[in-house]
Structures are given as C-alpha cells and as structure tokens.
Amino acid sequence: MNLRKTSILAVCGLTLLGACAPAMTDPGDPGMSRTAQGALAGAAVGAAVRGVRDGDSRSAARGAVVGAAAGAIAGNILDRQAQALQQSISNPNVQIVNHGSYLQVVMPDGILFATGSAAVSGPAQSDLYAVARNLNQYPNSRVEVIGHTDNTGSAALNQDLSQRRAQSVAGILAAAGVAQNRLAATGRGFNQPVASNATEAGRAQNRRVEILIRPTQ
Incomplete structure (x- = not known):
C-alpha cells in the first residue's frame, strides 16, 4: 500500500x-x-x-x-450486553468474559449439577433464566452451550455426561424463551481442560458449562 x-x-x-x-x-x-x-x-x-x-x-x-x-x-453492543449480564446474575462464581467478538459465560458445574448428574439445580436455574432474558433482549446472536468435565472416569462416560449437561442448560434457555434455532448444545468431555487434572482444584475448574454468545450482525 x-x-x-x-x-x-x-x-x-x-x-x-x-x-x-x-x-x-x-x-x-x-x-x-x-x-x-x-x-x-x-x-x-x-x-x-x-x-x-x-x-x-x-x-x-x-x-x-x-x-x-x-x-x-x-x-458497543457487546459492552452493554456484558454489563447487563454482570448485573443480572446473582452467583459471583459465574464468569462473564468479553472477548471482543463474542461473550463467554462460564458456569462451574458445582453450582449447576450434583456429582454425576445432568439435572440443573434450582438456584442455578434462576441465573440461567437471567441469561435467557439477556439473550432475548439482545436477539441478534447465536448461542453455543458447551459442556466440559474433568478426566475422572472413562472418555465415553465423560463425553455423554458433558453432552447431557449442555443439553440441560440449553433446554432451560429454550424454556425461558430463547429461540431453538439460536441454540446449539455440544459436549466436549475432558478434551478441553483449562487447568491441570492432577489436582482437585484443577479438576473443579475443568468441570464447567460455557455459554458462548456470538453476534450475527
């Protein structure tokens, strides 16, 4: 040039x-x-x-x-949406990260599920309904719900559990009014750790559900 x-x-x-x-x-x-x-x-x-x-x-x-x-x-829209999410989610352990081109909501499985379960706890459902209200307020996005586990147990067991957990979270968002065609649920098992699985603290970080909000326009 x-x-x-x-x-x-x-x-x-x-x-x-x-x-x-x-x-x-x-x-x-x-x-x-x-x-x-x-x-x-x-x-x-x-x-x-x-x-x-x-x-x-x-x-x-x-x-x-x-x-x-x-x-x-x-x-600017992502800035405002992230701020609104921060204000509406009550659990301080939920992380909201603005990556510039998309938002990432990270929910530790300890606040979502009992051990080995894919049934979302009552308190966590309240926060998921808050996420759903936010998604409906900002409708021009697609939403990826991704389940993650630690490496305890077999790969097949963890893949199945992570998929069912992602589907449970996506199901609550849909029940709260988020259009089904905006939602995709995926299980990643223990294939994408964010910490070492050698310690309990690391395994706890790896057990999570992420909600990725990607603007479509």
Whole structure:
C-alpha cells in the first residue's frame, strides 16, 4: 500500500476511534473499550476488502469508514450486553468474559449439577433464566452451550455426561424463551481442560458449562 493510501486510512481510523474513545491514545492499551477495538478491527477489514476489490485508495478509505462504524456498533453492543449480564446474575462464581467478538459465560458445574448428574439445580436455574432474558433482549446472536468435565472416569462416560449437561442448560434457555434455532448444545468431555487434572482444584475448574454468545450482525 502506498503512502497516500496509508495516510487516508490512518486519518479515517483515528477519526473514528476518536469518536468512540476520545481519551484513548494507545491502540494497544488493554484498557481500550470493545467499542474502540471493534472500530479499529472494522476499519482494517473494511479498508482491506474495499481496497482489494476496487483497487484504489478512495475505496479503501470508504471501506475503513464503513467497517469502523460497523465494528464500533458491534463492540458497543457487546459492552452493554456484558454489563447487563454482570448485573443480572446473582452467583459471583459465574464468569462473564468479553472477548471482543463474542461473550463467554462460564458456569462451574458445582453450582449447576450434583456429582454425576445432568439435572440443573434450582438456584442455578434462576441465573440461567437471567441469561435467557439477556439473550432475548439482545436477539441478534447465536448461542453455543458447551459442556466440559474433568478426566475422572472413562472418555465415553465423560463425553455423554458433558453432552447431557449442555443439553440441560440449553433446554432451560429454550424454556425461558430463547429461540431453538439460536441454540446449539455440544459436549466436549475432558478434551478441553483449562487447568491441570492432577489436582482437585484443577479438576473443579475443568468441570464447567460455557455459554458462548456470538453476534450475527
């Protein structure tokens, strides 16, 4: 890309980022809001697509503007949705992580299920209903419910248990009004640990259900 193109894209990107986060001067700062991160990512993608497609700097600049605007909107929605989830879920052990392009709700199995069971406990159902209300408030997303176990027992047993647990959680979200066509339930057994299975503390972290919320527009 020549200097003229680079300058145009830089101006577009900085202008839009200034509108999204006027106090932010370092794009690599981990404190940058998801709105600003979305604008930056959208500007880059938009510029690349338009520039390659049309082959000129004006198209690349227009792509940067459009992409940044779309990215900023998506990032702002995720910011607000994550904040609303934090406020509505009562159990402090539930984690809500905003990854920028999707939200991750991590629910330890200790608050969801009795040992070896796929029946969701009463208190956990209240939090799942809160998640469902949030999903209905922000309907433009698809939702992946993923069950995980530790490595105690056979692979087949854990795969089955993780699948049934994911389906139980997805079933409650559906019962609370989340459209079935938005939901997918998957069991991963003990194949995706987040901690060592050599200790009880590590195994407890691995036993979890994750709800991934991925915007569709």
